[in-house]
Amino acid sequence: MAVEPNxxxxxxxxxxxxHxxxxxxxxxRGPRQQLDLDEILQTGIAIADAEGLAAVSTRAIAARFDKSSMVIYPYVGTKENLLALMQDHASAMPSWDDPGASLADALHAWAExxxxxxxxxxxxxxxxxxxxxxxxxxxxxxxxLLRILDAWAVPPSARPSTVTMLYATVRATAGTAAAYQRMNQQGMAEWRERAEATMKLIPDLCQRYPMSTRLEPVTPRWQDAPRAGLAGAVELLAAALGSAGAAAGPRLG
Incomplete structure (x- = not known):
C-alpha cells in the first residue's frame, strides 16, 4: 500500500x-497573498533579535501587520516550521572571496x-x-566549507570531525560574544564583585589552581576574547590538518 505524502x-x-x-x-482560506512570506520571516527575525526567541509567536508577528494570528498560520505552518523558516532565512550567507594564501586563512574567513x-x-x-x-x-x-577542505586536499576521513569542530567553536564563541554584548554595567560589576570575593575567601586560589590562574588572556580586552579565541582555534585546527596535500597549496581546477 502506497504511503500518502505528508x-x-x-x-x-x-x-x-x-527562492x-x-x-x-x-x-x-481567505484572500490570497495578503502578506509576503519574506516579510513575515523578517518580522519574526526582528522580534527574535530584539527580544529573544521566546518572544516569537504567530500572534506577535501578526500584531506587526495588524492581523490576527490565524492569518499567519497558512503562510508558515506550525510554530516549529516558522522557527525553521526564520532560522534558514537569517542564515543567508554573505559573499566573500576565499583567501588563497593558506588553509588557515580560508577557514578563518569562513568562520568569521x-x-x-x-x-x-x-x-x-x-x-x-x-x-x-x-x-x-x-x-x-x-x-x-567542504569546498574549502577539498580545495586544500584535506583527507576525506578528517572532514566530518573538522566540520563538527568548526561549527561547534563558531557557535560557542559567537554565543559568548553575544552574551558579552548584552552584559550591562551592573552585570560587569557583579562579575568583578564575585571575583574579588573569591580571592578574599579563597586566599590560596592560585596555589590550588596554578595553571588556570596563570593562564594568559587571549587578548587584553575581554570583550574581544571570543573572536580572538575563534581565530586561535582555527589556527590550531589548520595546523593539525597540515597534511602534505594541504601544505602543498590549494587544488586548482
Missing amino acids: RDVNAHVRRLWR RGTTVPTPR ALFDVYLAHPWLTDRPWSQASQGPNEQDWLER
Whole structure:
C-alpha cells in the first residue's frame, strides 16, 4: 500500500526552497497573498533579535501587520516550521572571496563570516543542531566549507570531525560574544564583585589552581576574547590538518 505524502512537510520544504526552484503554497482560506512570506520571516527575525526567541509567536508577528494570528498560520505552518523558516532565512550567507594564501586563512574567513551572522542573530545559537532547518541557506555554509577542505586536499576521513569542530567553536564563541554584548554595567560589576570575593575567601586560589590562574588572556580586552579565541582555534585546527596535500597549496581546477 502506497504511503500518502505528508502535505505539511511538502509545503514546508516548498517554503524553505522558495527562492531555489520551488513555489510557495498559497493559503487555502481567505484572500490570497495578503502578506509576503519574506516579510513575515523578517518580522519574526526582528522580534527574535530584539527580544529573544521566546518572544516569537504567530500572534506577535501578526500584531506587526495588524492581523490576527490565524492569518499567519497558512503562510508558515506550525510554530516549529516558522522557527525553521526564520532560522534558514537569517542564515543567508554573505559573499566573500576565499583567501588563497593558506588553509588557515580560508577557514578563518569562513568562520568569521558565520560568527558575524550568529552575532547579528544570537538566537540562532539557541537552536540545537537537531533542529537544523535543512534549508538552502544553511546548506550553503556546509557546502562552502567542504569546498574549502577539498580545495586544500584535506583527507576525506578528517572532514566530518573538522566540520563538527568548526561549527561547534563558531557557535560557542559567537554565543559568548553575544552574551558579552548584552552584559550591562551592573552585570560587569557583579562579575568583578564575585571575583574579588573569591580571592578574599579563597586566599590560596592560585596555589590550588596554578595553571588556570596563570593562564594568559587571549587578548587584553575581554570583550574581544571570543573572536580572538575563534581565530586561535582555527589556527590550531589548520595546523593539525597540515597534511602534505594541504601544505602543498590549494587544488586548482
